[in-house]
Amino acid sequence: MNFKRWGIARCAVQLLMIALLASPLAGLAIFTGNLAAAELLGLPLADPLAFLQALLGGRVFVLSYLLSALLVVGFYFLLGGRTFCGWVCPVGLVTELADRLRRKLGTGTQTLPLTLNRWSLALVLLVVMATGVPLFELLSPIGIISRAIVFAALLPLLLVAAILLMELLVARRVWCRSLCPLGGFYSLLAAFSPLRIGFVADRCTHCNDCLKACPVEEVLQPSLELNHPQVVAGDCTRCMACLDACPAKALKISIGYQPVSRDVTDPLKGGR
Numbered sequence: 290m291n292f293k294r295w296g297i298a299r300c301a302v303q304l305l306m307i308a309l310l311a312s313p314l315a316g317l318a319i320f321t322g323n324l325a326a327a328e329l330l331g332l333p334l335a336d337p338l339a340f341l342q343a344l345l346g347g348r349v350f351v352l353s354y355l356l357s358a359l360l361v362v363g364f365y366f367l368l369g370g371r372t373f374c375g376w377v378c379p380v381g382l383v384t385e386l387a388d389r390l391r392r393k394l395g396t397g398t399q400t401l402p403l404t405l406n407r408w409s410l411a412l413v414l415l416v417v418m419a420t421g422v423p424l425f426e427l428l429s430p431i432g433i434i435s436r437a438i439v440f441a442a443l444l445p446l447l448l449v450a451a452i453l454l455m456e457l458l459v460a461r462r463v464w465c466r467s468l469c470p471l472g473g474f475y476s477l478l479a480a481f482s483p484l485r486i487g488f489v490a491d492r493c494t495h496c497n498d499c500l501k502a503c504p505v506e507e508v509l510q511p512s513l514e515l516n517h518p519q520v521v522a523g524d525c526t527r528c529m530a531c532l533d534a535c536p537a538k539a540l541k542i543s544i545g546y547q548p549v550s551r552d553v554t555d556p557l558k559g560g561r
């Protein structure tokens with residue numbers, strides 16, 4: 290049996306995030322706020338998309354707000370933008386559990402394109418520019434779950450339940466893969482991040498276990514099919530499920546940019 294050490298580490302971080310969000314309820318002063326704006330041990334942090342919406346919506350510009358958003362941007366740039374989705378976002382944890390159930394039931398087999406999340410990001414920004422209303426902050430399941438934990442605001446959870454139902458019955462991981470504007474924002478950032486998943490072509494036996502484990506398998510395909518040495522697509526959540534799944538240890542953490550070698554040939558067309 291393959292020991293899922295990354296899966297355990299990721300689950301621990303996801304649960305820690307929920308504990309941090311709930312910590313003020315226990316009278317602790319480590320973390321205050323929610324995932325849109327918070328203070329961790331006195332350090333102000335801001336969701337960059339929430340900041341962008343406030344800026345485009347014509348609200349007062351505050352330098353400290355910009356700096357807190359830049360701090361978060363810098364952190365996720367280094368780790369790979371959608372690391373937020375794989376390790377921090379409470380919606381990711383909930384949709385992961387729903388996905389396990391969906392697999393057991395054999396329902397919701399459709400797949401929507403990953404690129405939709407860039408369009409939903411554009412839509413959110415256009416709406417905020419046209420109306421001044423920070424649409425995503427009001428309707429985001431991320432905010433809804435954060436507020437449910439922090440303020441026990443339970444009624445809006447019905448929207449999250451509707452998303453989960455759609456994932457179970459219609460298309461798999463539809464929110465995180467294709468609809469979330471914050472995922473779209475971080476995927477643009479992640480395309481330039483130095484921390485990536487590396488691929489050692491000589492070790493790969495093409496068993497496809499990594500593809501089955503990956504929540505966004507399209508990002509792995511260029512490596513498996515064309516021997517690309519790294520996963521470069523911004524939608525890789527750095528969840529490391531592929532590292533846990535690979536029996537041949539052909540996937541690894543890779544720091545820095547590795548260009549595709551010119552003599553790499555397509556194995557599907559009879560290369561090495």
Ligand code: SF4
Binds near residue numbers: 530
């Ligand atoms: S390529 Fe690996 S790390 Fe990236 S999303 Fe897929 S399973 Fe997760």
Ligand code: SF4
Binds near residue numbers: 500534535537
């Ligand atoms: S799990 Fe490992 S050996 Fe199997 S296809 Fe993926 S990279 Fe290759």
